[in-house]
Amino acid sequence: MYEPIRTKSVHTMAADSDFPHRSREEELDIQLAGHLSALLALTDELRLAAGDPELDAAAGELAAQISRLRGGHPPVRSTVAAAVHEPHVAALHQRAHALAGRALVVAASRADTAAAILAARRMEYHANAGRLIAA
Template sequence: MYEPIRTKSVHTMADTTPDFPHRSREEELDIQLAGHLAALLTVTDELRTLEPSADLDTAAERLTEQVARLRGGSPVRAARSAHGGERHVAALHRRAHMLAGRALVVAASRADTAAAILSAERMDAHTAAPGGPREPIAAG
């Protein structure tokens, strides 16, 4: 009634050596963490242009060190642009807070204490910044 299958299935592992390289879970987490920290570094650099401060300078240095450690080389830094007003700065703080939160989740998942501490500190700094995200009001 049905015609028999004449070709090998693409879904079975007929060969023990795959055609593509596989990464371990730790390698995948390293890539994710480096990406989140690099994005946070980009936002930090833009904030440094709009609101120069020693805290942001220190944060940029520490972020650069962490990204370099995870990627094995120094990160590509974005060119700074000096545009935007209060709304733009507030949006950057919210974005930085979100990126730091994502980095914290991945750092905790891979048990990277240094990156987790740095991410938590950046979340706190962007929460405290004017126009930054605010803590939700607890229902009670």
Template sequence: MYEPIRTKSVHTMAGTADFPHRSREEELDIQLAGHLAALLAVTDELRGIEPSAELDVAAERLTGQVARLRGGRAPVRASVTGAGTTAGSDKIVALHERAHALAGRALVVAASRADTAAAILAAERMDAHTAATEARRALTTH
């Protein structure tokens, strides 16, 4: 009925040094850097549609946090070409909602690894994207 396992289990190799192991903290650093890098990508996309000094500052702060978590390696940045490109209000709201969700994920991971700087940044970004979404929706309903 079932085919027998023909290879050794990776779980039995825990005592050997044949492959690298990462600590929980290292795994959380990788996960947090990924969430912040994704948030940075959405922030750069928003900067391309609606340039603002607030988004520029947020992007720089996110870049700093990602670089810190990656041992000094700066994240890949999306070029902000087409600044001022018009986009539908629905797309902008969707981007703010996506950024809010990414910031929320980053906040959860930052809290679990007790990274105060990243947690504060993520919480601030959540608040900013909530406010931007509400403001955009208020404009479209009137």
């Protein structure tokens, strides 16, 4: 009644091809490095605005984790030279808190304890800083 399929499935053809595939762990490493890089950019911006020594240390830790995830390649650092005012700083802390949360989820899913601890500490810092600015 039906004519048999004479060609290979596109899924079979894709599996047979010679292009490189990444493992789940490699994909999670890429995703985690991206979240941490975005968090580092915000941290660099906040460092210029606030001058908090804790932000300097956090930037160094973030850069070290990103380098580890990228096979030793250091991250590109932000050089922001804009005037930052209080509402902008509060928004930066909110964005940094959200990015740290995303990084925490990815770090937990790949069982990366060091990155998870760093992300959790950054979440706590930005939540507290955001509350202090809002008050």
